[in-house]
Amino acid sequence: MRRVLVAGTQDVVDAARAALGEDFELAAAYSVAEALKHVEGGVDLVLCNVRFDDSRMFDFLGALNAMPRARRLPVVCCRVARSPVSAGARRGIELALEALGVVAFLEMHELEARDGPEAARAALRAAVMSHLPGA
DSSP states (O other), X not given: OEEEEEESXXXXXXXXXXXXXXXXXXXXXXXXXXXXXXXXXXOSEEEEETTHHHHOHHHHHHHHHHOGGGTTOOEEEXXXXXXXXXXXXXXXXXHHHHHTTOOEXXXXXXXXXXXXXXXXXXXXXXXXXXXXXXX
């Protein structure tokens, strides 16, 4: 069974459980230190929330890039906050994530508002499935 590290708030852990169901082993981490321990233990993919560990997502991604074991580990990031973000702020997030090697970024609230909750869950599942090694 594929192991996915969900690094984030309870909202993203809940979203991951809803999207991925029983097909994956999910390891939840609520701090950078906890997440890095899971990576050392072996995971197939990281799903990270923008608000991870009091908005320390970029610190976590930098630490991942510094770990030889994690350099090729696919990372999918998402934002689950219900508050809107400006287009400029969103583009800034996307550019920074791209520079750090993140393979996908999903704005979950926007997807839910536009396409419905089921479609948003399907998009999250598709992002994870398409970036798993060997998929």
